[in-house]
Amino acid sequence: xxxxxxxxxxxxxxxxxxxxxxxxxxxxxxxxxxxxxxxxxxxxxxxxxxxxxxxxxxxxxxxxxxxxxxxxxxxxxxxxxxxxxxxxxxxxxxxxxxxxxxxxxxxxxxxxxxxxxxxxxxxxxxxxxxxxxxxxxxxxxxxxxxxxxxxxxxxxxxxxxxxxxxxxxxxxxxxxxxxxxxxxxxxxxxxxxxxxxxxxxxxxxxxxxxxxxxxxxxxxxxxxxxxxxxxxxxxxxxxxxxxxxxxxxxxxxxx
Amino acid sequence: xxxxxxxxxxxxxxxxxxxxxxxxxxxxxxxxxxxxxxxxxxxxxxxxxxxxxxxxxxxxxxxxxxxxxxxxxxxxxxxxxxxxxxxxxxxxxxxxxxxxxxxxxxxxxxxxxxxxxxxxxxxxxxxxxxxxxxxxxxxxxxxxxxxxxxxxxxxxxxxxxxxxxxxxxxxxxxxxxxxxxxxxxxxxxxxxxxxxxxxxxxxxxxxxxxxxxxxxxxxxxxxxxxxxxxxxxxxxxxxxxxxxxxxxxxxxxx
Numbered sequence: 001x002x003x004x005x006x007x008x009x010x011x012x013x014x015x016x017x018x019x020x021x022x023x024x025x026x027x028x029x030x031x032x033x034x035x036x037x038x039x040x041x042x043x044x045x046x047x048x049x050x051x052x053x054x055x056x057x058x059x060x061x062x063x064x065x066x067x068x069x070x071x072x073x074x075x076x077x078x079x080x081x082x083x084x085x086x087x088x089x090x091x092x093x094x095x096x097x098x099x100x101x102x103x104x105x106x107x108x109x110x111x112x113x114x115x116x117x118x119x120x121x122x123x124x125x126x127x128x129x130x131x132x133x134x135x136x137x138x139x140x141x142x143x144x145x146x147x148x149x150x151x152x153x154x155x156x157x158x159x160x161x162x163x164x165x166x167x168x169x170x171x172x173x174x175x176x177x178x179x180x181x182x183x184x185x186x187x188x189x190x191x192x193x194x195x196x197x198x199x200x201x202x203x204x205x206x207x208x209x210x211x212x213x214x215x216x217x218x219x220x221x222x223x224x225x226x227x228x229x230x231x232x233x234x235x236x237x238x239x240x241x242x243x244x245x246x247x248x249x250x251x252x253x254x255x
Numbered sequence: 256x257x258x259x260x261x262x263x264x265x266x267x268x269x270x271x272x273x274x275x276x277x278x279x280x281x282x283x284x285x286x287x288x289x290x291x292x293x294x295x296x297x298x299x300x301x302x303x304x305x306x307x308x309x310x311x312x313x314x315x316x317x318x319x320x321x322x323x324x325x326x327x328x329x330x331x332x333x334x335x336x337x338x339x340x341x342x343x344x345x346x347x348x349x350x351x352x353x354x355x356x357x358x359x360x361x362x363x364x365x366x367x368x369x370x371x372x373x374x375x376x377x378x379x380x381x382x383x384x385x386x387x388x389x390x391x392x393x394x395x396x397x398x399x400x401x402x403x404x405x406x407x408x409x410x411x412x413x414x415x416x417x418x419x420x421x422x423x424x425x426x427x428x429x430x431x432x433x434x435x436x437x438x439x440x441x442x443x444x445x446x447x448x449x450x451x452x453x454x455x456x457x458x459x460x461x462x463x464x465x466x467x468x469x470x471x472x473x474x475x476x477x478x479x480x481x482x483x484x485x486x487x488x489x490x491x492x493x494x495x496x497x498x499x500x501x502x503x504x505x506x507x508x509x
Contacts, residue, residue, distance in 0.1 A: 057412040079414040086405045093506040094427050106423065107415040137505035155413070163405075 004071040005032035006191055007056070007159075013064035014051055024217055025051040029065070031210050031222045035074045035158075038185050038192045040202035042248060043212030043220075049195045052212075053161050056193060057082050069159065076158055080108050083152030083160040083190075087167045089144035091136040097123065097147050098132040104155040115154060122150040125184060142173040146180070153188055162194045166201070175233065178204055182231060199252075203244045204231060211251050220251045294474035299481070302474040308463060310482070316459040318486055320376055320448040324383025325490060328440060331384075332391030333433060340399040340425065353392065361386040361447065365454035379451030379459065386447035387440035391433070398432025399425050434498040435508045441494050445487040 012029040015022045026048040033039050041049040054060045055067060058078045070076030083104070091100045098119055105115035123132055126146040128139075136144055145165060152160050165181075166174045178201060185192055196202050202209050203225055211221040225244060227235060235241055276296055282288065283295040290298055303310055335353075339346035364385060372378040402425055410420050452461025460479045467475040498507060 054408070057408065059408055059411055082412045084405075084409050084412055086409075088403070088405070090403055090406050090409070092424065092427070094430070094503045103423065104409075104413055107410055107413045107419055135503055135505060137503075 003034070003073065006035035006037075006069065006071050006074050006076075007033035007193075008066065008068040011065035012052070012055065012062050012067055014048070014055060014060065015063050024048075026055075026062075027216060027218045029210075029219045031208075031219070033191060033193070033208070035071065035191055036189060037207045038182075038194060038205055040206035040209045041193060041195045041212065042197070042199060042202035042209060044197070044214045044252065046217065047212035047214040048217035049212050050163055053163050053193060053195055056159070057084060057161055074158060080155055081158040083155070083157040085145075085148050085152045085160065085162040085165045087164040089136070089141070089148040091144055091147055091151075093136055096133050096135055097128065097139070100136065100147060101151045101154050103151060108155050110155060118156070119150065119154050122153050123147070125153075125187060126150045127180065140173075142169055142177060145169065145177065149181070149184060153184075153190070158191060160190045160192045162192060164196055165194075167197065174198075174201070179231075179233070181205065182229065186229070199245050199248045200236065200241075202248070203227075203241060204236065209244070209248065211248055213252060221247070223247070291471045291473045294477055298474045299477040302472070302478040305472075305475065308467070308475060310463075310478075313458060313460050313463050314482055314486070316376060317448055317452065317461065317483065320379040320383055320451065320459065321444050321486055321490060323376075324380040324447060325387055325440060325444040327380070328384045328388035328391055328444070329437065332388045332436070332440075333395050335392050336395035336399060336429075339396050340421070346396075350396070353389070357389040357393070362450050365450060368451070369455040374455045374457050376458070379448050379456060382451035382454075383444045383447035387443045390439040390443065391436040394432045394436030394439075395429060398429030401432070402428060431502050431506045431508045434494065434502060437494050437498075438491065441491045442487065444490065445483060449483060 009032070010030050012026055013024070014026040015024050017023075029048075029052060031039075041052065043049050051060065055062050056069065069078070091097070092103070095103075098116070101119040101123060102112070102115055105112065105119070120132065123129060126149050128143060128146055128150065131139060131143065131147075136147070139147065149165070152162075166177045169177060181192075181194075182205065194202075194205055206225050208222065208224050210219060212218070213220045223244075227238065227240060227244075280296050283293055294302075302308075335349075339350065361382065365382060368378045368381055372381065402420075406424055407420060410424065448459070449461040452459040453465065456462040460483050464476050464479045467479070
């Protein structure tokens with residue numbers, strides 16, 4: 001694991017200007033992500049974690065520091081190696097599920113026959129076989145989010161960015177989706193950056209957790225989660241699980 | 256279950272119309288209402304047999320005005336809205352102006368239109384057009400603006416083009432809005448054409464109504480109103496059918 005990191009962030013700064021006042025959205029983010037990791041970014045609203053995701057997606061430019069994605073062993077093409085999942089599924093209401101999953105492939109102009117095959121396989125992977133020809137409104141919120149995850153993978157990106165993807169789901173569905181995500185992550189073998197408010201969710205999923213605090217927005221901690229995969233819900237009663245969550249609570253001033 | 260429910264709904268709809276017809280009949284019959292005040296349904300239907308009213312040519316004239324005005328408004332309204340999404344400057348310049356122009360009571364333009372274009376099918380088409388272009392334009396512009404910002408992020412993260420955003424997300428997303436404007440406009444188009452005919456015309460159902468009013472032929476006036484209504488229903492029904500065909504159930508705005 002001493003290899004070159006897939007993502008390297010050093011002293012990353014991003015400011016928003018509103019009139020003449022500058023407001024730091026990220027002040028000094030420094031951490032590395034190895035290829036194939038699932039890194040949780042956790043913190044309160046306004047701590048800059050979503051902004052960081054947009055930097056990684058190439059949607060915003062940073063104002064200082066270094067952002068490097070890709071390594072010798074794992075090249076990265078910013079135009080086609082990013083998959084995104086948001087809090088809302090954001091499926092197109094007028095497209096059937098399969099056609100929704102195909103959207104990134106269409107935008108990138110990939111060969112459609114192969115993409116269609118891949119989309120079907122991905123729908124099977126996320127547990128939606130048989131729903132290919134349904135419309136989004138025929139699926140529950142959790143199932144729509146599964147389709148959104150399949151959509152984020154259809155163009156075979158190296159990096160998947162998830163911005164509170166389960167934040168709008170009920171608690172039980174959310175637990176279930178956490179387990180599903182771990183399974184999908186293992187099978188798809190992607191590097192995932194997972195933004196969440198949920199402290200226990202962050203620890204449960206991540207190979208590593210990066211903690212952000214708000215007011216002022218800054219990165220407060222970055223540590224490895226030394227718990228074995230495959231993870232099951234029993235893990236939440238594990239002593240070390242408690243230690244990790246307590247560490248985050250403390251950083252966020254909740255203890 | 257779903258099927259019988261739909262059937263029941265249709266049955267109720269038909270029943271309600273028949274009930275109105277019956278109430279009308281009974282009111283005239285039992286109330287001994289004179290024919291020139293309110294004719295019975297049968298007397299109204301008889302008016303169609305009157306050969307010197309030229310019903311069908313008048314229907315054709317009014318229908319032409321309604322449909323042509325509506326179609327032009329649809330093309331112009333959607334085209335303008337599209338132009339506005341492509342150019343912010345264009346929108347910033349024209350939109351406030353159009354909102355002001357929309358405040359003009361279109362009926363008040365009638366006398367002017369007659370001065371400019373005389374009587375006939377064209378000025379009445381223009382009347383129908385002017386009254387229904389704004390709802391189509393405004394709802395379409397709104398629909399094209401309603402794009403989830405995160406969906407734009409998704410496309411932009413894949414370096415998608417503006418055209419792709421437009422063709423794959425904006426336009427299909429705006430379709431329900433376009434139809435909601437089209438439905439409002441369908442009702443207005445009929446009113447526009449008839450008002451045009453009232454103000455100055457030598458043909459059409461509105462013109463005919465004024466003619467038979469002079470001779471107090473109330474059954475013919477009733478018949479004219481019914482035919483105008485049927486034209487409106489035809490247009491509205493066509494729009495609904497098109498919406499059903501093009502817009503997924505869940506996305507329809509009601």
